[in-house]
Amino acid sequence: MKVLKFGGSSLSTPATVRQVGKILLAARRREPLIVVVSAFEGVTNRLLDCARLAERADPAFEEAFKHIARRHRDAVTQLIKQGRARVRDEVDALLAELHSTLEGIHLLRHCPVRALDMTASFGERLSALIVAAHLARTHPAAFVDARDFLVTDDQFTHANVIFKKTNRRTRAYFSQMFRRSGRTIPIVTGFIGATEDGQTTTIGRNGSDYSAAIVAAAVGASEVQIWTDVDGLLTCDPRFVPSARVIDHLSHEEAAELASFGAKLHPRTLEPAIEAGIPVRVLNTHNPASPGTLITREGTARATGPRSVARKRNVTVVHMTSNKMLGAHGFLARLFEVFEQLEMSVDLITTSEVSVSVTIDEKEHLSHLIERLAPVADVEVSENQCIMAIVGRNLMRDSIVGSRVFEAMRGIPMSMFSLGTSGLNLSIVVDEADADRSVRAIHAVLFEAAVGAAP
Numbered sequence: 001m002k003v004l005k006f007g008g009s010s011l012s013t014p015a016t017v018r019q020v021g022k023i024l025l026a027a028r029r030r031e032p033l034i035v036v037v038s039a040f041e042g043v044t045n046r047l048l049d050c051a052r053l054a055e056r057a058d059p060a061f062e063e064a065f066k067h068i069a070r071r072h073r074d075a076v077t078q079l080i081k082q083g084r085a086r087v088r089d090e091v092d093a094l095l096a097e098l099h100s101t102l103e104g105i106h107l108l109r110h111c112p113v114r115a116l117d118m119t120a121s122f123g124e125r126l127s128a129l130i131v132a133a134h135l136a137r138t139h140p141a142a143f144v145d146a147r148d149f150l151v152t153d154d155q156f157t158h159a160n161v162i163f164k165k166t167n168r169r170t171r172a173y174f175s176q177m178f179r180r181s182g183r184t185i186p187i188v189t190g191f192i193g194a195t196e197d198g199q200t201t202t203i204g205r206n207g208s209d210y211s212a213a214i215v216a217a218a219v220g221a222s223e224v225q226i227w228t229d230v231d232g233l234l235t236c237d238p239r240f241v242p243s244a245r246v247i248d249h250l251s252h253e254e255a256a257e258l259a260s261f262g263a264k265l266h267p268r269t270l271e272p273a274i275e276a277g278i279p280v281r282v283l284n285t286h287n288p289a290s291p292g293t294l295i296t297r298e299g300t301a302r303a304t305g306p307r308s309v310a311r312k313r314n315v316t317v318v319h320m321t322s323n324k325m326l327g328a329h330g331f332l333a334r335l336f337e338v339f340e341q342l343e344m345s346v347d348l349i350t351t352s353e354v355s356v357s358v359t360i361d362e363k364e365h366l367s368h369l370i371e372r373l374a375p376v377a378d379v380e381v382s383e384n385q386c387i388m389a390i391v392g393r394n395l396m397r398d399s400i401v402g403s404r405v406f407e408a409m410r411g412i413p414m415s416m417f418s419l420g421t422s423g424l425n426l427s428i429v430v431d432e433a434d435a436d437r438s439v440r441a442i443h444a445v446l447f448e449a450a451v452g453a454a455p
């Protein structure tokens with residue numbers, strides 16, 4: 001049994017839904033499947049916009065609703081020929097329920113979080129219904145509402161999954177379904193669940209990957225496939241480095257490290273599967289022949305070496321210097337207390353005897369930060385900096401990676417350089433203006449050089 005998840009980019013137009021149908025038919029020939037879908041591309045955002053417009057009593061919410069309705073009705077028209085009237089009725093019933101929800105928000109001029117989750121849930125309910133109906137033309141398929149087994153607490157908009165109950169109910173649900181008909185392909189709504197007393201919840205934005213991992217772990221699937229619009233995780237962002245290539249196999253740790261640099265995938269959400277020892281494969285709906293990237297708990301046997309160079313733009317570096325730091329204790333605690341008070345999260349840190357440099361993402365409280373740090377240290381701020389991270393395992397087992405990277409950076413000023421003791425991430429901070437050529441130079445020495453170059 002494999003669990004296949006298709007995100008919004010795989011469900012952007014009727015043509016891509018057809019492509020998903022083809023992928024499913026081919027995959028079902030090999031083994032039984034459970035399919036998890038997210039809403040059609042962009043629909044969740046539009047639904048949330050609708051709720052906010054209704055709350056402000058902005059009559060534009062009616063227009064926004066009509067746009068969503070039209071898009072789903074058009075999909076039915078284009079994707080379903082036989083039995084279209086029945087599917088159309090089911091879609092219309094969901095749309096009517098959505099409209100009532102929005103009217104309720106409009107009347108109350110208030111949108112409590114539970115109404116927000118109810119509104120958002122229609123994206124996945126509509127897409128799963130339409131995908132199942134489209135597939136049912138050629139193969140037995142069933143719409144499955146995850147609220148029937150995915151049990152959460154009542155932290156609306158980011159509800160916590162209650163695993164014990166969820167696992168038990170998920171197993172029971174699918175074993176009953178497959179006992180009735182072993183050939184059915186269930187199409188499950190991602191992203192949504194329900195509390196014990198039946199309130200609709202969502203499990204956090206982009207939660208469909210999480211739904212897929214939860215279902216896979218519960219039923220003991222042999223693989224989770226995340227179908228998206230790229231060939232997998234790459235050695236670099238191909239917009240900057242055209243020679244970037246797909247990474248064939250990564251450990252969960254490496255993937256998590258990459259995700260913190262903006263890779264589209266968030267391995268934290270895959271944890272239920274990874275922890276259960278289930279491999280995760282990232283695949284491209286628009287290029288299904290590509291082998292994709294495999295993510296497993298342990299990664300490849302080839303345990304050492306760089307896998308990817310990622311970057312995070314628009315960071316701010318805060319340099320703090322104080323002579324009082326010499327031989328003193330409690331200095332770092334005092335500095336970081338300020339960050340804590342302002343709820344500012346720090347990414348990279350480098351230190352010397354009398355100075356500390358950190359990077360931060362947000363700029364909003366920067367002036368407050370400088371003000372509060374002033375009594376403790378001299379502060380210097382550099383904005384428009386870029387972190388480049390070389391991710392891989394045991395990067396310092398030998399000095400080859402370090403020496404190649406330094407060689408590549410020759411002549412380019414760096415403001416920070418840091419290697420975690422885990423050896424998973426070697427990070428360099430440069431001015432945004434130097435970022436493009438730095439990334440290209442590093443990618444070239446680590447991934448493009450002659451045979452044997454990539455350690």
Ligand code: ASP
Pocket residue numbers: 007008038039044045123190191204205206207208209
């Ligand atoms: N449709 C939901 C969202 O946009 C969940 C998902 O896409 O995974 O956040």
Ligand code: MG
Pocket residue numbers: 007008038206
């Ligand atoms: Mg998504």
